[in-house]
Amino acid sequence: MTRVYNFSAGPAVLPEDVIIQARDEMLDWRGTGMSVMEMTHRGKQFMAIAEQAEADFRELLAIPENYKVLFLQGGATSQFAMVPMNLLQGKKQADYICTGHWSKKAIAEGRRFCEINLAASSEDTGFQHVPPHQDWKLDPEAAYVHYTPNETIAGVEFHWIPDSGEVPLVADMSSTLLSRPLDVSRFGVIYAGAQKNIGCAGLTVVIVRNDLIGRPQAGTPAMFDYQIHADHNSMYNTPPTYAWYVAGLVFSWLKRKGGLTAIAKINQAKANTLYSFIDSNDFYYNPVERAFRSRMNVPFILSEQQLDEIFLEQAKKAGLTNLKGHRSVGGMRASIYNAMSQEGVETLVEFMKEFERTRA
Amino acid sequence: MTRVYNFSAGPAVLPEDVIIQARDEMLDWRGTGMSVMEMTHRGKQFMAIAEQAEADFRELLAIPENYKVLFLQGGATSQFAMVPMNLLQGKKQADYICTGHWSKKAIAEGRRFCEINLAASSEDTGFQHVPPHQDWKLDPEAAYVHYTPNETIAGVEFHWIPDSGEVPLVADMSSTLLSRPLDVSRFGVIYAGAQKNIGCAGLTVVIVRNDLIGRPQAGTPAMFDYQIHADHNSMYNTPPTYAWYVAGLVFSWLKRKGGLTAIAKINQAKANTLYSFIDSNDFYYNPVERAFRSRMNVPFILSEQQLDEIFLEQAKKAGLTNLKGHRSVGGMRASIYNAMSQEGVETLVEFMKEFERTRA
Incomplete structure (x- = not known):
């Protein structure tokens, strides 16, 4: 067996230690006689896996207690809708910063739910920079400010956290979360598809400040309501158990790396x-x-x-x-x-x- | 290693041949030097895995050509909302048959989107039977008729397919799909969470008749629009690639079983x-x-x-x-x-x- 150097943008390479462990535990997780795939999510074995993964994730990012961590499905693309559905709370408008392909996707989906104030954009120069913060036209009445700290396609990254004042800051961190320390307390919502630095595709991790949830707009499906997932520790329905387990292996590997x-x-x-x-x-x-x-x-x-x-x-x-x-x-x-x-x-x-x- | 006999209702036991194959291919899928988890969903390797899985699934169920097969996320619980969001099409009411816990869940979620006509229920007798078809109070103007052919909790199963006339028949087949032959042409929509007979949790398979899609109600997120997934062969965003692969292994095993x-x-x-x-x-x-x-x-x-x-x-x-x-x-x-x-x-x-x- 020869492993390659895989430079995929996502789904992407996983730590070899992680996939070796996944392989070795595949038929029999720690003497249970079952694969993790075969475990009921309500059983004590999977509950322990899930809780350890969340604890390690919280430790890695030093997530404050007033934030929930949700292990969901549907990818960042679902979050493009869940964010307005949960955060508008009667407001009609949100600020978006456009720095590339994924910003544009978030904006297009956001338009289904609210008016978008395009507070800044680097589209006219081909997304080769981040618009200077002092030029952003933020609206203090916006429901939230959304941005994409790392644009996977053009390779543009924010190396600082914008100041959004009292307006909740929302970030699609799919391709940067866990790559460096982060001050989570600066954010209202952080979300990330798992298939870059977290684990395998089919899992989306959301970090959301407690005070922002519980007021979804009418017509929001239960599965798009952050509060429902928070109330059920991400087990309102069957979660993507194996992807959650793989994420836990990655978090553990990251802790061992320092x-x-x-x-x-x-x-x-x-x-x-x-x-x-x-x-x-x-x-x-x-x-x-x-x-x-x-x-x-x-x-x-x-x-x-x-x-x-x-x-x-x-x-x-x-x-x-x-x-x-x-x-x-x-x-x-x-x-x-x-x-x-x-x-x-x-x-x-x-x-x-x-x-x-x-x-x- | 001793494998147990695992009678879990779901996530449930998988064929041992399938998890042995998953283990053996974990670090290096067929000489690619990558795990399936590490493959981009746009690459030719994963595309081949995905297409083979769909072809085998269609063959097993003899799915007619005028039906799409979608490989989605979010579980049957997401379908409880996607069905009304896509099938109401301006109508205000749908028929539901209540035969247990999961019927009730579908009905509760459906109520967020439309009026529910409870056409039949066995709740008053503790869900120990299926109400006789001749007593159902179906509305010929309903947008669809929804039922749950197998109730996982009480262990109640329909051994026939109800006649819904011209009204599309919708079925939550999470715990029965692939357990026996099925005349798909009798249905408008069939959906199933994978974690019983299909594969591992985190994948939902939907079979939907072509003429029923493309008219979602206003405010439907892109991820809840059947047409969008159909147009993109279930790759509008990154699909749950590993769960899709495992499902493919299960379909292949099932074909080998006859x-x-x-x-x-x-x-x-x-x-x-x-x-x-x-x-x-x-x-x-x-x-x-x-x-x-x-x-x-x-x-x-x-x-x-x-x-x-x-x-x-x-x-x-x-x-x-x-x-x-x-x-x-x-x-x-x-x-x-x-x-x-x-x-x-x-x-x-x-x-x-x-x-x-x-x-x-």
Whole structure:
């Protein structure tokens, strides 16, 4: 068996320790004679798995007690609707910051439920930066301010938390949560699909401040009501048990790695390695302004686009997979989430050097 | 490693062949160097897995071409809302048949969206039968007729398909789908949570007739719109990839077993073994009218309820787990889904005999 270096933007590489453990426990979880997949979610074994996962997640992010953590289904795309359905609370308008593809998706879904005040956008410059905070046209009467701290496709990341005053700040952190320490107390709602830094697809983690829930708009399905999930510890109906278990394995792995401070250093080093090489070089190019470059998703283009296919083919042969950029951007993209090692990034850089050297 | 006989109502036992295969492929799916969990859902490997799963599912159920098959998240509980949100189409009222706990859940959620005509109910007799079809008060102007062909908790099953005339028939088949052949063409919508006969929790399969979709009510989130999922082959957003893969393994196992005709015979034999023993015996009792007994969920009570705890303890020691009945009913329940073997049922019966013999 040869494992590849998998640079997929998501579903993405998982820590090898995690999938080895999942494999080893598959037929018989700790002497129970059952796979975790086969456990009733109401039984004490799965309850223990679920509670440990939440406890570890809370510890990793130092989540204050006045926040609920929900383990849901439906992806960030469901959150695009759940946020307005739960947070509008009679208001008719919310502020959105548009910094890329996923911001636009959140805005399009939000429009089904309220008026969107586009408080800032970098669309006119091709999403290569974050609009300066002082230029944002926030409305103090907005129900909430929504933004996307890391845009997976263009590779643009906020390296600070915006100040939204008294208005709850809502963030789609799908591709950045758990990659670095975070001051959760600055947020009203944080949500993330699991398939980048948390675990496998089919799980969505939501962190929501207690005082923001319990007033969903009329016509909200029970499954879209944060309060109902909070009241039932995310077991109003059968939760995605196996995905929850895998997330728990990832949280435990992250704690063994030293938590978010430690992983942030590793992530910074990986990003530095890749961006430094790209910048030191005329053949590869990253268009994002340096202050806003993502530590998780690194798009780059070849100066000779006709070599794209050959680059991807040779990379795959060298065990470097899923480097193709999103169809809307083209070129390449290396996603370097928590589970991607420094060694993987260095192997990529060596390959890129060698590809450039021999392309002629 | 000793595997137990797991009689959980769901999440439930999976075929051992399936979890062995999942274990063996965990770190490296067929030479790709990746776990299925790590595959992008847009890549050709996962697309092949997804398409094969759908093809096998369609083959097993002989699903006509004018039906879509959707692989969704959110459980049957989300369907309780998606059905009215998509099928009302301007009508204000739907018919519901109430035969147990899960019917009631569907009705309670349905009330958020429309007027419910309770066309028939067996609640007054403790859900121990199905109300005779000739007594149903169906409304020919209803948007749809909803029923629950198998009630997991009380163990009541329809052994025929109701005639709803021109009104679309909608069924929550979570605990019966794939247990026997089914004439899909009789239905408008069939839905099922995966965690009984399909795979692991976190996946919901929906079969919906093409002409019923595309007219969701205002305020329906994109994720609750059947048409959007149909248009994107269930990949409008990242699907629950691993659960989809496990479902595919189950479908393939079921085909190897001989498909639904073969599994129905096995299921009938298992149910006969257990019910015959219960009926031949004064110590154990099943209260459901014989014509409506479930082939999947067999509740039974001990004539001396003070022995319940000892029964459960000794059963567990004998490798027979999750036999406790639902808290709303008490007593015991043996769920004997497709993955439970005849041998498992016979082992249970032997244990029950021995328990009765030695209880004094």
